[in-house]
Amino acid sequence: MIRWLAFLDGDDGHWLRLDDDLVTARGAGLPAVADGDTVIAVVPGTAVVLHWVELPLLAPAQALAAAQLLAADVSGAPIADVHVAIGTADAEGFRPMALADRGTMAGWLAQLAAAGLDPDRIVPLPLLLQVPAREDAVTLLAAWGHDHARGSRLAFSAEPALTPLLIGDRSVESSDLAHFEAGLAAALATVPIDLRQGEFARVQAWRVDRRQGRRIALTLAAALALWIIGDVAVLFRNSIAADRAEQQLADAARAVLPRGTAIDAPRAQVAARLASLGGAGQGLTGLVAPLLAVLQGRPTATLQSLGYTPDTGLTALVAAPGADDGQAIAAGLAAAGVEARVGSPRDDNGISVVDVVVRPR
Template sequence: MIRWLAFLDGDGSHWLRLDDDVATARGPGLPAVADGDALIAVVPGTAVVLHWVELPPLAPAQALAAARLLAADVSGAPVADVHVAIGAPDAEGFRPMALVDRGAMAVWLAQLAAAGLDPDRIVPLPMLLPVPAGADDVTVLAASGHDHVRGQRLAFSAEPGLTPLLIGDRNAERIDLARFDAGLDASLADLPIDLRQGEFARVQAWRVEQGQTRRIALTLAAALALWLVGDAAVLFRTSLAADRAEQQLADAARTVLPRGTAIDAPRAQVAARLASLGGAGQGLTGLAAALLGALQGRPAATLQSLGYTPDTGLTALVAVPGADDGQAIAAGLAAAGVEARIGSPRPDNGVTVVDVMVRPR
């Protein structure tokens, strides 16, 4: 495996070639990278501020949003001008957080693009140094007129005169370029952070290889068939739910119609009964119609059971595919002019359900 490291340091840019993680060549300027070889751009540590932050387990987008909030507190520049990148958490939940000027990121990528290069990753130089075993130890590399320092949850580049002030009483082990090259295999195997995130993430081009066209067509056809089958299944479940609702509506109608009444059109019969009693039109039929109307806009939600009493109103158990479906049903009922209470989602026989109570306003 061939990997190239492009060290971007103004006019002093240089490259290093690794064959199976062993340094085999180096030279000035930018490398000529062949197709299939990996390229890692190494940027000056003086241009990147590194912090270690503790974040709870979050999805990548949420973690990055939380990091941007933290960056606003520690950044000396407006956060809108700062590119924020975060790494994977360690065993104790701490993540490296890198702050770098957005303009600097754009300049580095433009410099590489002018040479026909698109790096797989962008890494600050101090993050390539060996991590010392002791919490009070640091590794120091002198290169390009700066000291590059790496410790546990510590990494920075500074002028040599400032290094003692910044590392304090930590034990410093200085290494040379040969030692740095020898440790690259371990550093690259577990890079803690990559600056190519967010707006600067690498765009992966996708090309159809020769001979893949038929396989892709068959895959798309299979996916379409599955989609159609799934859609038919949803329609079938919706139809069953509607049939159940009609039966449950007929059963509920018997509770409000005179004993012995033959039920053939429950909605019309209950409406007529309400009219004869001077009802407001929001009894069983009105409440059920409102509920079914709200469910009609959520085809994936299915009615599991239905009940009605004049005192408590309409009660229903509805299977919902997502947590937001309950609120959507509540909004539909509110728009229909009835009062609704939606319970919290809960498991029931392998599906997620919510209890719905509907009353006249």
Template sequence: MSATNLLFLPPGEGGDYRWMRIEDARVAAAGEGLPQGDGDVIAVAPADAVSLHWAEIPARSTAQAAAAARLLAAEVSAAPMDELHVAVGAEEAGARAIGIVNRGAMAGWLSLLAGKGIDPVAVVPAPLLLPRPDAGYVRGDLAGQGVVRGRSSGFADEPGLIEIVIGEEALADLDADGIETALGAAVAAPALDLRQGLFARRRSFAIDWRLVRRLGWLGVAIVAVTLAIDLVRWTRYSFAADATEAKIEQVARTALPRGETLVDADRQLTERLAAIRGPGQGFSRTAAAVFSAVRSVPGSELTAMDFQPNGDIRLGVAVDREALATDLKRAIETQGFTVQPSTFVAANGRITGEFMVRAR
């Protein structure tokens, strides 16, 4: 069962504190001194220490509403603004309550309470504990303090002041039940909290270990899923590699001589290919490149061809003029070979010599 303690600050220096314990919108206990029992504490500022006003401030951010309230407070207060603390309440019937209190008094209240180990969740002006009347004024006794509230005013019940303020307006006195109901409503939703701006309550940082544990388990789950994905991927790659290796072995067996033991498919296939086509680029590839080059150079012909064991090919070449030997050399080189020419000589109207053609 939740409970809230109202702690009434003494009107003057040296006064006594009084408290009321509100449970389920009813007054469960009351007494003098500091609150007894657990529960949040709402401090109640004396009516004569807070000047209350109401103004129409359009709905906006808290900071903007507070700035507008300070401008209005500067117009109705004779004290310098740097000595005042201004707080603005929630919108109610188109208007907002504005509380103006001496900054030193506000700091003093909070300092005294802190010295007693109390950090109130809110500081509410005493008149705002009474309900806002539809018309006229209402009056009530709150822990020995008489307060009066109208639709746009709130002040202490002082002799001679009521007649000046209310004039001929109706004044209704709240009985004990009415005050109890009003206190329950005010505790649930205070019309104005003076703990704003410089005096706003600092929120203590607490570690939610339950959330930390949940986040820890979530992290473990993420790591486990990540590892599972990597494991599945590795397994798939392993199966694919085994399938590829088996396919290579199958192809190798069809390409190698029948009965040859398969040891290293890549090396054995390379040796088999070299044996079939010959060393270097092989005879067929090299000869085809040479014949293509000779056909592209008119006036040139082959007189001899000798394929060497190392893959080189020695060519006997005859051309009509010396420049054609150079053209033929370049034509063979464009096929991807290196050509080393011998000395060319002129005989029987032709120029003859040799080319040593090697794979590049």
């Protein structure tokens, strides 16, 4: 496994190459890496403030929101200018919280991008030091013009004059660059925080391997098949509904036309019948329309026969098996603005029917 550590200390920085656990190359500036190699940017601890905070078990977004509230209390800069990152919890529920200037973060990424690098992680330098076995001790590395310290829930880089104040009464275990480099692989495996979060998170390129491609193709094919089947089902239902409507129209035509008339064009035949009965004016049509509208709203009621004279008005025989069909028909016709009389239900060859007379008001 090849990993490149790009140290952003000073104007040009320097780099180390790790092959598995060993440093195999080093150089000034920023490295030129091959596709697929892991790049870890190591940023100065002097530009990152690290705190350990106790947070309950929360979803990542909730934990970050809680950390931002805590950061507002400890940051000397306006929180809008501060990038807040939250790390993994230790055994007692304490998490590292890193604070860095947003402009500085953007500058680091711009510097790396100019060298063709998009780091997988961004790690503060002091977190790459080994944590001493004793909780009251601190590992101290003096390098690159600063002291770098790491202890239990403690990590910082500072001017040498400030180090005693920050360490307090903890005992010091001194380190050097050789020990630092020898422990990098172990430190990278346990580093508890990555600054590439929130607006600075790495955008992952979506790559589809052959197996994923087959799964996606099968899923799309299944979705297309379901879509086609759905359309066919809709067409089938519409066809059935159209056939049913044509049958209902033919049945209504039989009720209007003289007995024995062959039905081949229901609409035209009914129109001709209406004209012969005086329906060219508003007399018949003004009475038939409300009756048919009322019957359409009563699925249990069906038209059996229909007659019309200008003197008596519209007479209809309606099969009305429902107990309240007659009353509903009368109420519907009255609401439509015509005068209607609905007779009492009577039996007609085993079918409950009512006589309906409709006149204009």
